[in-house]
Amino acid sequence: MADTGGACVQDRRIVRSKRALRDALIALLEERGYDAFTVNDLCARADLNRGTFYNHFRDKEDLLLTLEDEVIADLDRFRESMRQISLTQLLRSRLGRAPLPFLVDLFDYLRGQADFLRAVMGPGGDVRFAPRLRDAVCTDLIENILHERYRENPTPFVSYYVAFYASAYLGVITRWLETGMAESSEEMAVIALRLLFIKPGESIEL
Amino acid sequence: MADTGGACVQDRRIVRSKRALRDALIALLEERGYDAFTVNDLCARADLNRGTFYNHFRDKEDLLLTLEDEVIADLDRFRESMRQISLTQLLRSRLGRAPLPFLVDLFDYLRGQADFLRAVMGPGGDVRFAPRLRDAVCTDLIENILHERYRENPTPFVSYYVAFYASAYLGVITRWLETGMAESSEEMAVIALRLLFIKPGESIEL
DNA sequence: GCCCTAATGAACAGCGTGTTCATTTTTGCT
DNA sequence: AGCAAAAATGAACACGCTGTTCATTAGGGC
DSSP states (O other), X not given: OOSOOSSSOOOHHHHHHHHHHHHHXXXXXXXXXXXXXXXXXXXXXXXXXXHHHHHHOSSHXXXXXXXXXXXXXXXXHHHHHXXXXXXXXXXXXXXXXXXXXXXXXXHHHHHHTHHHHHHHHSTTSOTTHHHHHHHHHHHHHHHHHSOHHHHSOOOHHHHHHHHHHHXXXXXXXXXXXXXXXXXXXXXXXXXXHHHHTOOTTSOOOO | OOSOSSSSOOOHHHHHHHHHHHHHHHHHHHHTOGGGOOHHHHHXXXXXXXXXXXXXXXXXXXXXXXXXXXXXXXXXXXXXXXXXXXXXXXXXXHHHTXXXXXXXXXXXXXXXXXXXXXXXXXXXXXXXXXXXXXXXXXXXXXXXXXXXXXXXXXXXXXXHHHHHHHHHHHHHHHXXXXXXXXXXXXXXXXXXXXXXXXOTTSOOOX
């Protein structure tokens, strides 16, 4: 999904090497954490010569950032759909318990990238990624739940309001990934909407 | 606040060295990020011999973890007060716009540690710290806003409910720190409570 | 099958690591 | 003030990782 950008397809060997490095990176992030492994380890795990690594990436960070960028670029394609959602659509979906299609797509995509996401957002991952994911996923969504009056008129409180919901949803996604994605994408789409309209102390039903 | 635990006070030289290393760590985390500086850099910045560093810490990570642990230990002292808050108290405080004293204390403490917190939670910081801060600060608070029915009976949805609010508050704290703590601790205590009882699409007033 | 390009293995200097040790400086205590 | 304990210093060490180069081998594209 991420390498159809260039005009001609990459050499099969390059694809294999990059794929192997991706897998090795994920495995080592989980096992040891970013600072605890070397380019040597990476290449040993990927069963590649160290020179091959340097053919494609400047250093360990370059590899990590490249993979992160791919995911963020993919997510940006969802933002189009998010921008077109209205608050009334959200309310209707929530009352009918009918998952919003684009939210289902989003959770499906996240599930497809789960191995990478868990590695890079877990302990031993990269601090910088979570805020990027949050902004890519939540910014447009939050716009829609804001009272029209405050969209163009950001008071300090409104900025905390936005931070509140954006972080809240990042937390939900993170928990879903961390707990092994037990819920289906449809269930998550419903949960995400129920959470929007809940108040503390209230009963959860409906 | 963190070193009165032992029976006798530490040697003045040790305190000075550790303080210098703390400051150097914070500065370098901000400037270059955790992976981009060495123990050498740390000691140069702290104006200390490299041997001195290894007298007190095993490695770069040991220093970082030690400082993180101190903050978490400090925060654990607030949890006592948090556990005693009831939902009705929250509601009363929110209606009267009267900041809860223990929340003010909390934000005061965070302000006092702002340099460290910003460094360790910002880009170039440590992924593992934010979840620890979240759990230390939010876990008990969330307990109180949960409907009694769900406290002892965690369904999947309830666990997302908890993750939602816990992450939301972490995001608010993070934003406050990142934007230079423009609001006073009292203002933040009020904002934190207002956010609890807001619903998307509603007007913000009251 | 031929050309092009990627992967390999080996070698290199440079740097940071973590440790050791003898020496100097600073404390805490009487 | 003076002594003994403890911390800081500076230098040296072997070791491992880095990022680069180069000749060679293997594999893909057409």
